[in-house]
Amino acid sequence: MKINEIFYSLQGEGARAGEASIFIRLSGCDLACGFCDTEFESGKEMTIDELMTEIDQYPAKWITWTGGEPLLQLTQDITDAFRLHGYKQSIETNGGHKPPSSIDWVVVSPKVAEHVLARNFPDGVDELRYAWHKGKKSVPQPDICATHKYLSPICDGNNINKENLLHCIDLCKENPQWKLSIQQHKLWNIL
Numbered sequence: 466m467k468i469n470e471i472f473y474s475l476q477g478e479g480a481r482a483g484e485a486s487i488f489i490r491l492s493g494c495d496l497a498c499g500f501c502d503t504e505f506e507s508g509k510e511m512t513i514d515e516l517m518t519e520i521d522q523y524p525a526k527w528i529t530w531t532g533g534e535p536l537l538q539l540t541q542d543i544t545d546a547f548r549l550h551g552y553k554q555s556i557e558t559n560g561g562h563k564p565p566s567s568i569d570w571v572v573v574s575p576k577v578a579e580h581v582l583a584r585n586f587p588d589g590v591d592e593l594r595y596a597w598h599k600g601k602k603s604v605p606q607p608d609i610c611a612t613h614k615y616l617s618p619i620c621d622g623n624n625i626n627k628e629n630l631l632h633c634i635d636l637c638k639e640n641p642q643w644k645l646s647i648q649q650h651k652l653w654n655i656l
Contacts, residue, residue, distance in 0.1 A: 466538050467492040468516065469508040473523045477650025479572060479592045480613045481555070485525040489516070494533035495561060513546050528554045536562035544568060560585060574617070579608040594646055599632040604640045615646035625652070 469490040476484045492508035511519070520528070528547060530539055536558050544554055544567040555570035561577045563585045572592040575582055589610030597616045604616065616636055618629035625647065637643045 466511055466513075466516070466543065467508040468511045469533070471516075471519055473525065474655050475650065475653070476527075476529065477648055477653070477655070478617065478646045479594060479615060481527075481570065482646075482649055484527060486527040486529045486555070487520045487523050487525055488529045488531055489520070489535075491530065491532050491535040491538045493537050494559075495537060513543060517547075517550060526552055528552050529557065530554060530568075531557040534559050534561065536564060539565060541565040541567065555591075573609075573611075575605075575607070579606075583608040597633050597636070598626070598629045604636050604643050614643050616643055617646045617648070620648060 469492040470488075471490070472488050474486065474488060476482055476486050535556055539556070544565040547554055548567045553569045554567070555572060556564055556568050557572045557574065558564065559576035560573040560582045564571055570592075571586070571590040572594060573582065573586065573590050574594045574596060586609045589612070591611070592613045592615060593605075593607055593609070593611040594615040594617045595605050596619050598619045607614070616633040618626060618633045620626055620629075630647065633645055637645050
């Protein structure tokens with residue numbers, strides 16, 4: 466696997482916000498979102514054994530696979546190996562690819578058409594996190610089920626965009642089935 470970075474921190478968004486997690490950012494993405502604030506092109510090749518040795522130093526047993534787009538590299542064999550070593554695994558994906566079945570927590574931040582999500586996640590997901598801004602006048606109408614549905618205001622780099630934030634707050638108040646998820650790790654000034 467080509468690994469962009471590994472870091473130990475707190476989950477900064479969604480239902481698991483504040484939980485300790487080992488973040489493994491895989492290199493590469495198949496999209497080019499204009500608001501993306503992540504460098505995911507560089508990286509180094511690592512075997513599963515090398516990766517296990519690297520993350521063994523951390524006390525948490527949650528792995529968050531992220532990217533770019535982690536499902537360009539993540540396979541059933543890889544996730545099964547980490548599960549056998551006692552790790553719970555979450556994934557943060559754009560929704561364009563089906564995840565391995567041994568993922569414990571699926572977060573989709575949709576960047577693809579709803580029919581693609583319906584094909585890739587027929588049983589639903591744990592979290593839908595839509596990156597949202599003031600120009601989008603209403604909440605999304607997802608074609609898949611989600612235990613948690615979030616609007617996440619698009620930031621200006623590491624800074625919260627106040628207009629986007631206020632707009633998302635108003636939409637959540639008008640549509641109480643939706644919740645607000647801001648990138649709290651930016652406020653906490655951690656990775």
